[in-house]
Amino acid sequence: MDLKSNHTPVLTDAAPVTKSRLGVHSSLLPYSHAGTTFTHGMLLTIPRKKTGILEDVRSSGWLDAMKSSSPPARKITKDVGHGFASSDSETAGAYFSWLLKYPSALASFDQIMNYAKGKRIALFMDYDGTLSPIVDNPDCAFMSDNMRAAVKKVAEYFPTAIISGRSRDKVYQFVGLTELYYAGSHGMDIIGPVRQSVSDNHPNCIRSTDKQGKEVNLFQPAAEFLPMINEVLNSLEECTKDIKGAKVENNKFCVSVHYRNVDEKYWDLVGQHVHDVLKGYPRLRLTHGRKVLEIRPVINWDKGKAVTFLLESLGLNNCDDVLPIYIGDDQTDEDAFKVLREGNKGYGILVSSAPKESNAIYSLRDPSEVMEFLKSLVLWKSSTLKSLI
Numbered sequence: 001m002d003l004k005s006n007h008t009p010v011l012t013d014a015a016p017v018t019k020s021r022l023g024v025h026s027s028l029l030p031y032s033h034a035g036t037t038f039t040h041g042m043l044l045t046i047p048r049k050k051t052g053i054l055e056d057v058r059s060s061g062w063l064d065a066m067k068s069s070s071p072p073a074r075k076i077t078k079d080v081g082h083g084f085a086s087s088d089s090e091t092a093g094a095y096f097s098w099l100l101k102y103p104s105a106l107a108s109f110d111q112i113m114n115y116a117k118g119k120r121i122a123l124f125m126d127y128d129g130t131l132s133p134i135v136d137n138p139d140c141a142f143m144s145d146n147m148r149a150a151v152k153k154v155a156e157y158f159p160t161a162i163i164s165g166r167s168r169d170k171v172y173q174f175v176g177l178t179e180l181y182y183a184g185s186h187g188m189d190i191i192g193p194v195r196q197s198v199s200d201n202h203p204n205c206i207r208s209t210d211k212q213g214k215e216v217n218l219f220q221p222a223a224e225f226l227p228m229i230n231e232v233l234n235s236l237e238e239c240t241k242d243i244k245g246a247k248v249e250n251n252k253f254c255v256s257v258h259y260r261n262v263d264e265k266y267w268d269l270v271g272q273h274v275h276d277v278l279k280g281y282p283r284l285r286l287t288h289g290r291k292v293l294e295i296r297p298v299i300n301w302d303k304g305k306a307v308t309f310l311l312e313s314l315g316l317n318n319c320d321d322v323l324p325i326y327i328g329d330d331q332t333d334e335d336a337f338k339v340l341r342e343g344n345k346g347y348g349i350l351v352s353s354a355p356k357e358s359n360a361i362y363s364l365r366d367p368s369e370v371m372e373f374l375k376s377l378v379l380w381k382s383s384t385l386k387s388l389i
């Protein structure tokens, strides 16, 4: 984007797929490995005139954009006897067709592990909607003890990182496991293991210590935006304070405005306020999530680049014997899925109970299936190790 432009970029969640867009997946065979496409340039350049989705959103209005990003929950429920039952058989049919394109990572587990044989798995996961259920109050998105135990166990066998849109501190408070690596603010605030070659390549990467006093690399590519983000945070808190249910969340290098608990007749008011505040900040952009508006810096950095950064930090990037797996449910996770798919590097797994277009290879329906997948990974690894004894 032209930083002098008055446009505030707006991106929406991917539209749900229709039957006509469904097809059989063609990428299920093991990959051939290729080099990464990591880019070191930081500022995102978008031609001034080419607004695309931005114009679509504005022409259809804030309300339409917010509604299309926040579809009602699908009424698909699991039925022990028949696999799935649905109040809407057409919806269930669309879901099964979609599974042909994005097969269940549980049903395809043996296939995934056949490819993983002899490889070192590195695991990356989103938090909200992936390890914890989506809840009305974002401050109460707690993960279950069973899920925490599953994550702790999986981290004993594989390098494991959580990459969330939340602030790094907040997601650490929720997870509470010191065995993991954490990236907050959509990957704009990363703590990773110390590796000199990585800090040499990234000017904003500094040596620091974590909460346990362990030496780490701290990477904050949007550090210069912090005063601006705090200004916007204050303005948004002020202008939405009288809208019942609206919640502004400080995610350090980005801000979320939740409208999950706002009466739908006031959604356009929330959108208008956010739009008005952002008019004065062309270096910030707006994205739509599920009942949340997210404001973040216009920099060439996302969860996909965070995965590459962490792989570099772990000494696992560009290695033929490494298989990264990324599990997430957000639009922002698509950047990570894309990096793995385009680089033929590993597997993206989308968490969704409704059909939608994705760069992921596989799917899981909800956090409970994520937990089953993590447990299966642990069983597979421990039985592999036993067979070596």
Ligand SMILES: [Mg+2]
Residues within 6 Å of the ligand: 126, 127, 128, 129, 130, 328, 329, 330
């Ligand atoms: Mg999520």
